[in-house]
Amino acid sequence: MSNRLVREKIVLAVPIALAVLTFYLTQDSGSSGAGQTSPGTFPRLVAGVLGLAALARLFMPVSQDQSPNNTQTWGWASFLRAMGAAALMAIYIYLFPIVPFLPLTIGFTFAIFVIFQIRPIWRAGLSAIAASVLLYILFLYILRIAV
Amino acid sequence: MVDAFLAALINIFVPLNFALLFVGSTLGLLVGVIPGLSSPMALAILIPVAFGMEPVSAFMILIGTYVGTKTGGAFSAILIRTPGTPAAASTAMEGHPMAQRGEAGRAMSIAIGASFVGGTLSWLVAVPLVGVIGIYAVRISAADLSMIGVLALTAVASLSGKDMLKGLMAAALGLLISTIGVDELTGTPRLTLGYYQLFGGIPILPAIIGLFAIATVLSDIDNKNSSQKPNAQSNSFAIFAMVRDLWEMRKTLGVGTVIGSMLGIVPGVGSDTAGWLSFAYVKKRVEQGLLGGGRKIGEGVPEGVAGPESANNAVTSGAIIPMLTLGIPGDGSTAIMLGALMLFGLQPGPLFFSESPDVAYGVLVALGIANFTTLVAAILLIRPFVALLRINRAMLLGSVLVLGMVGAYAGSNAPFEMIIALAFGVLGYFMYRFSFPLPALALGLILGPMIESNFRRALLITRGDASVFLTSPLSLICIIVIIGIGIKFGIDIYRQNRRSQRSA
Numbered sequence: 001m002s003n004r005l006v007r008e009k010i011v012l013a014v015p016i017a018l019a020v021l022t023f024y025l026t027q028d029s030g031s032s033g034a035g036q037t038s039p040g041t042f043p044r045l046v047a048g049v050l051g052l053a054a055l056a057r058l059f060m061p062v063s064q065d066q067s068p069n070n071t072q073t074w075g076w077a078s079f080l081r082a083m084g085a086a087a088l089m090a091i092y093i094y095l096f097p098i099v100p101f102l103p104l105t106i107g108f109t110f111a112i113f114v115i116f117q118i119r120p121i122w123r124a125g126l127s128a129i130a131a132s133v134l135l136y137i138l139f140l141y142i143l144r145i146a147v
Numbered sequence: 148m149v150d151a152f153l154a155a156l157i158n159i160f161v162p163l164n165f166a167l168l169f170v171g172s173t174l175g176l177l178v179g180v181i182p183g184l185s186s187p188m189a190l191a192i193l194i195p196v197a198f199g200m201e202p203v204s205a206f207m208i209l210i211g212t213y214v215g216t217k218t219g220g221a222f223s224a225i226l227i228r229t230p231g232t233p234a235a236a237s238t239a240m241e242g243h244p245m246a247q248r249g250e251a252g253r254a255m256s257i258a259i260g261a262s263f264v265g266g267t268l269s270w271l272v273a274v275p276l277v278g279v280i281g282i283y284a285v286r287i288s289a290a291d292l293s294m295i296g297v298l299a300l301t302a303v304a305s306l307s308g309k310d311m312l313k314g315l316m317a318a319a320l321g322l323l324i325s326t327i328g329v330d331e332l333t334g335t336p337r338l339t340l341g342y343y344q345l346f347g348g349i350p351i352l353p354a355i356i357g358l359f360a361i362a363t364v365l366s367d368i369d370n371k372n373s374s375q376k377p378n379a380q381s382n383s384f385a386i387f388a389m390v391r392d393l394w395e396m397r398k399t400l401g402v403g404t405v406i407g408s409m410l411g412i413v414p415g416v417g418s419d420t421a422g423w424l425s426f427a428y429v430k431k432r433v434e435q436g437l438l439g440g441g442r443k444i445g446e447g448v449p450e451g452v453a454g455p456e457s458a459n460n461a462v463t464s465g466a467i468i469p470m471l472t473l474g475i476p477g478d479g480s481t482a483i484m485l486g487a488l489m490l491f492g493l494q495p496g497p498l499f500f501s502e503s504p505d506v507a508y509g510v511l512v513a514l515g516i517a518n519f520t521t522l523v524a525a526i527l528l529i530r531p532f533v534a535l536l537r538i539n540r541a542m543l544l545g546s547v548l549v550l551g552m553v554g555a556y557a558g559s560n561a562p563f564e565m566i567i568a569l570a571f572g573v574l575g576y577f578m579y580r581f582s583f584p585l586p587a588l589a590l591g592l593i594l595g596p597m598i599e600s601n602f603r604r605a606l607l608i609t610r611g612d613a614s615v616f617l618t619s620p621l622s623l624i625c626i627i628v629i630i631g632i633g634i635k636f637g638i639d640i641y642r643q644n645r646r647s648q649r650s651a
Contacts, residue, residue, distance in 0.1 A: 011581050015316050022323060025338055037606055039330035039337050042599045043323060050319035057312040060640070082365040086573050089361070089552055093565045096556070109549050116368065116541040131546050135553055138196075 012054045019051030085115050101140075105132040148278050151500075155508035158203060159516050167200075167207035168513055172521040173528065174208070175215015179231045180532045181543060182223055186216035186232060187359040187479040187586075188547065194352055194487050195554040202491045203509040209487060210510060213480050214266060214517035217418060217460045218525055221258035222532055225452070226251055234418030234459040237426040241444070241451025248447055256389040257396075257449055258456045259525045264393060264400050265457030266464070266518035269408040273464035277500070277511060280472040284497035289608065290615045292473075292496070293601035294625035296594045299475040301629045302413060304587045311636045317583045321591020322598065324349055331596075332603060344563045351486040353555035353568035354592060358585050359479065360551035361568060362575025364544045386526065392449060399438065399450045402428055403457030410458075411465020411477060418459035418478075425458035426451060460518070467514055471495050471507055474597055479586035484510075486593050496597075 026040030092108045110128035118124040159165060178189040189212050197205035220232030225242035238258060245254035287295070300322070304314030327338045328348030339345040393400065403425040410421045429450045433439040439448040466477030467484075474496035476482040488495050493503050500507045525532075555568035575585055609615045616622045 008581065011577075015320065018320070018323070022338065025340075037603045037611075039333050039335045042602065043326040043337060046319050046322040046326065050316055050323060053312050053315045053319065057310075057316070060312070078368055082368050082576055085365060085368065085548065086569065086576075089548070089565075089569045089572070092552060093562055093569065096562050096565065105549065105553070108552075109545065112545045112548055113542065116545045118539065118541050118545070127542055131549060135549065139553060139557060 009058060012058045015050050015054035016058075019047040019054070022047035081115055085112060088112060088115070102132060102136050105135060148281075148500075151504040151508045152274075152512065155505065155512040158505070158509060159207070159512050164204055164207045165516075165520075167204055168211045168517055169520045169524060171208040171211020171213075172215040172517055173211075173524045175212040175217075176219035176222075176521065176524055176528065176532055177215075178212065179216040179219020179235075180222045181538070181540065182229045182231050184231075184543065184547070185359070185363065186213060187355075187483055187589075188363050189216060190480055190483040190487075191356045191359040192547065192550050192554055194355070194483070194490065195557040197487065198352075198490060198557075202488075202493065202506045205487070205491070206484075206506065206510050207513055209484055210513040211517045211520060213484065214460070214463055214514065215521045215524070216480075217266070217463060218259060218262040218456075218521050219532065220459075221262070221452070221456055222255060222529075225254045225258065226533060232418075234422055234462075235455075236419060237422035237455035237459075238452055240426060240455075241429075241448045244445060244447030245449065245452065246447075250447065252385070253388065253392070253449070254447075254452050255529060256385065257392050257452045259522060259529075260389045260393045261396075261400055261403070261453040261456035262460040262525075263518050263522040265404045265407055266460035266521075267515065268401075268404045268457075269411070269461035269464040270515040270518065272408055273468050274511065274515070276468055277472060280468065281497070281500050284472050285501075287473075287497055287621065288605065288619055289601040290605035290619045291621040291625070293598050293605060294616060294622040294629075295473060295475060296598035296601070298625040298629055299469075300587070300591055300594060300598075301632055303590050304584070305632050305636060310582065311632075313581075313583045314587045317578065317585070317587035318591040321588040321593075322595045323591075324354075324588075325592050325595025326599065331600065348596075349592065350559070350564055350567055351593065352490060352559075353564040354571045355483050355486055355589060356551045356555045357568040357571025357573075358575040358589055359483065360547055360554075361572025362579060362585065364548050364551075365572060365576040366579040367544060393453070396450050396453045399425075399429060399432075399454045400457045403454040404461040407458035407461025408465045411462035412469060413477070418462040421458040421462050422455035425454040429454040464514060467510070471499055471510060472497065474499075474594075476590065476593070479589060482586065482589045482593050486589075489593070 022043050026043050088108060088111050092104065095104055106128050109131050110125055113124035113128055114121070118127065159168065174189065174193075175186070178184045178186065190209055193209060193212060197208055200208075216232055217234060220230055220235030221238045221242065222231065224230040224235040224239035225246050228239050228243040230236045230239050242254045242258065245251065300318040301315075304318040305311040323338075325348070327345055329336050329339075329346050336346055403421075406425050406428070407418070407421040410424070429438060429448065430444050433442070433444050433448055433450070438450045442448050444451065462477075466481045470476045470481045470485050472495075474485065474494065476485045485495060488506070491506075493499070493506055495507075551568060551572070552565055555564045556562060575588075578585060578588065605615050606613065616626065
């Protein structure tokens with residue numbers, strides 16, 4: 001079995017775990033009348049479908065997995081860049097209440113452009129300033145959102 | 148109905164609304180032209196902007212964008228053989244060979260005209276249908292509505308990806324996430340893990356921005372090659388030649404429109420499927436020697452542009468009608484618009500046209516007029532749009548990420564919504580990587596509350612008697628179709644396994 005297929009099978013543990021977790025978290029929600037379904041009924045029903053579908057996929061013969069383009073190709077460099085961008089967004093959210101909008105957004109946009117390999121650097125910098133100022137005008141003066 | 152329709156028609160021609168519709172069409176064309184930017188992404192980013200407007204005005208810009216992207220995708224498909232949207236992939240098959248032999252302007256004019264004809268004819272057929280569906284829709288029971296929702300999800304799960312089980316898992320995950328928050332019937336918090344911010348449920352706007360803007364950009368992070376230079380000399384545009392071409396291809400346009408209109412109603416069957424089916428029809432007719440004027444498929448048959456373009460634009464009306472009358476969206480874009488309606492406190496469904504006629508008819512009329520504004524915008528701005536293909540796509544995608552984050556915040560001025568957008572962005576990224584269909588997840592998230600509330604209401608009315616789902620004819624039909632989809636999937640797996648055993 002190729003690495004891709006192993007990854008496919010491993011990732012199915014996530015929906016199965018989610019289904020189990022849902023059953024665990026909704027175990028004490030009781031019904032409160034005739035025909036009144038408990039708050040946990042629907043999530044449990046859905047979690048059951050989710051878990052069963054994941055199990056079926058897990059035990060499905062390998063030939064089913066071998067359809068072309070069934071899973072996107074993984075490049076570690078692109079994965080790391082995507083995760084880098086996600087980490088930058090997390091930092092942006094963390095700093096959002098602390099640092100003023102314009103300098104924070106200029107910094108964030110510049111870093112994103114660098115991750116997206118916009119070269120030369122001065123071009124990324126100028127574009128980041130222009131994009132951030134436009135956003136600032138759009139949100140603060142046109143949409144009147146307090147940023 | 149006629150009065151409300153006419154009132155909506157008059158309302159569209161209020162200068163602000165018409166301008167917004169035109170701006171939306173232009174934006175849609177722009178998004179469609181640039182490969183990598185998609186209709187759901189544009190709609191997700193636009194919702195925070197539109198949220199500050201009156202609902203009718205907001206939907207002018209959203210509908211304009213929705214229709215505009217369908218046409219814009221053809222330009223890059225013709226000029227650089229890279230479809231701006233998946234729906235235009237079939238257009239590239241004959242459109243690009245036309246451009247290579249110096250007929251790019253003609254191919255683009257056929258695409259623009261065919262898009263207008265397909266979209267408008269399909270709208271003209273769909274408008275009377277709204278009245279008919281509306282009459283029957285008010286008789287639909289809670290059990291029927293919940294099963295229609297489940298059927299829509301099953302259809303999307305089975306048709307929007309290559310693997311039905313992955314589609315089913317994505318839809319179920321969406322439904323599960325939709326149950327997070329305080330249960331509306333009992334007031335009990337569910338699956339909130341003690342976070343008070345989640346008591347109100349997962350906010351739709353940042354979730355949509357995360358799934359369709361942030362996740363798409365993260366997934367596309369390495370695909371930043373943009374600067375394929377189209378031939379600027381070949382974009383001449385002649386309206387009279389376009390009309391003559393369209394008249395000569397009227398039968399192909401008619402077939403494409405019928406295919407698109409019918410497929411649009413089926414949840415999960417998007418514009419791309421309609422385009423390919425229409426292309427298959429053209430291909431067959433060319434092979435029979437009935438079309439193409441002696442050219443073979445792959446040599447730039449003009450009908451190969453007209454057919455797919457009329458079909459993928461005809462899908463728009465078919466997809467919007469079930470969204471408005473039943474609250475069931477047909478694809479990712481209509482799911483986002485359904486979410487936008489909910490953000491405005493509106494509930495599309497059987498009573499939507501009687502409870503909110505201004506918005507309901509406004510959306511319906513805007514859909515028809517948007518075909519016209521898109522036609523005008525495309526004709527006027529064809530050269531600048533073509534020049535857009537030279538823009539650095541990495542910069543555009545990076546800007547989408549920034550817009551997505553700030554847009555998520557703008558929805559309710561809460562940094563928590565940015566966390567939700569980021570979480571859904573990362574979730575969407577991994578789902579994309581493992582080929583789980585994102586529209587199925589979004590649809591589950593959006594339809595979840597409707598399916599659950601009707602499911603539980605049906606059981607409450609019958610004091611827990613689940614046979615109500617079998618005794619109601621519509622609900623029973625839905626269940627039979629769902630089982631049919633499951634059986635078909637099982638047969639497909641069985642056949643595939645037998646084939647692979649034989650070849651081994």
